[in-house]
Amino acid sequence: MDNDKFIGELKSKLKTIITNSYKDLKPELEKDLNAFLETSREKLERWFTLSASGDITEEELEWLIKSQLDLVTLQTLQTAGISKIRLNTLKNNIAKIIFKVIIELIIPVV
Amino acid sequence: MKISKLNLASFLIILSFTITSCISTKTALYDHYSYQKTTELKVETIKLMNAATQPYTTHKEEVENLLLDLDKLAEYEKNKPNNEITFAMCKVLSDKEKNLLAGFFKRWEAKGILSKAFLEESKKQVSDALDLLIQYEIKKDKESKDELLNLINLNA
Numbered sequence: 660m661d662n663d664k665f666i667g668e669l670k671s672k673l674k675t676i677i678t679n680s681y682k683d684l685k686p687e688l689e690k691d692l693n694a695f696l697e698t699s700r701e702k703l704e705r706w707f708t709l710s711a712s713g714d715i716t717e718e719e720l721e722w723l724i725k726s727q728l729d730l731v732t733l734q735t736l737q738t739a740g741i742s743k744i745r746l747n748t749l750k751n752n753i754a755k756i757i758f759k760v761i762i763e764l765i766i767p768v769v
Numbered sequence: 770m771k772i773s774k775l776n777l778a779s780f781l782i783i784l785s786f787t788i789t790s791c792i793s794t795k796t797a798l799y800d801h802y803s804y805q806k807t808t809e810l811k812v813e814t815i816k817l818m819n820a821a822t823q824p825y826t827t828h829k830e831e832v833e834n835l836l837l838d839l840d841k842l843a844e845y846e847k848n849k850p851n852n853e854i855t856f857a858m859c860k861v862l863s864d865k866e867k868n869l870l871a872g873f874f875k876r877w878e879a880k881g882i883l884s885k886a887f888l889e890e891s892k893k894q895v896s897d898a899l900d901l902l903i904q905y906e907i908k909k910d911k912e913s914k915d916e917l918l919n920l921i922n923l924n925a
Binding site: 702705706709714715716719722723725726727728729730732733734736737 | 854857858861867868869872876884886887890891893894895897898901902904905908
């Protein structure tokens with residue numbers, strides 16, 4: 660699977676999950692998610708390739724995705740201030756969703 | 770007498786503006802010590818991370834010293850007024866359950882040795898995180914200058 664297709668599928672799966680499970684928070688969550696995907700796209704693509712080729716393990720891939728979310732938290736702290744950090748639980752859910760989607764996409768490739 | 774009452778009133782108005790301006794400054798002032806310590810911490814962290822393809826046990830003491838330096842910096846930042854954001858950023862870095870600086874060393878300890886590919890990727894993550902902390906400190910310098918300029922313009 661090429662990287663554009665991977666990001667496209669990741670986005671569409673995440674949007675479906677948000678629409679189904681977080682309807683009440685959809686606009687806010689979608690905004691956060693788009694920002695995350697925009698700043699993380701290059702890294703996610705690279706990690707997807709490394710994972711698919713077996714250079715990093717599934718566990719390492721999960722660690723890196725979570726580190727990217729922690730980095731986004733720091734970035735939000737730096738730009739928006741502490742009062743705006745209120746999506747911590749959802750952030751963990753996003754990490755789980757992204758990891759699950761990546762693993763589902765990688766497994767047929769490996 | 771009238772003039773001196775007028776002067777007193779002007780003085781009080783200026784004083785109240787000055788106090789309001791000071792209260793509205795919510796960010797701590799730029800601190801060169803914080804900037805220097807964070808920069809040093811970044812250099813030492815990256816140097817030590819490069820050794821993660823070797824057994825953790827051979828670098829255990831260096832890791833412990835580095836984490837102690839990070840804790841000292843966090844404690845320093847915690848006690849500065851209006852410095853909640855920097856302290857919150859330090860806490861993310863020093864939290865072993867998160868996946869940045871302390872989290873990386875926890876993983877190295879647990880795995881013994883880390884792969885080259887994983888090391889290169891995680892190094893970028895930790896380096897970016899420390900850059901955010903350094904940039905935030907520099908930003909405070911600009912904010913402090915802007916606040917000072919506002920104060921000068923207000924009292925001009």
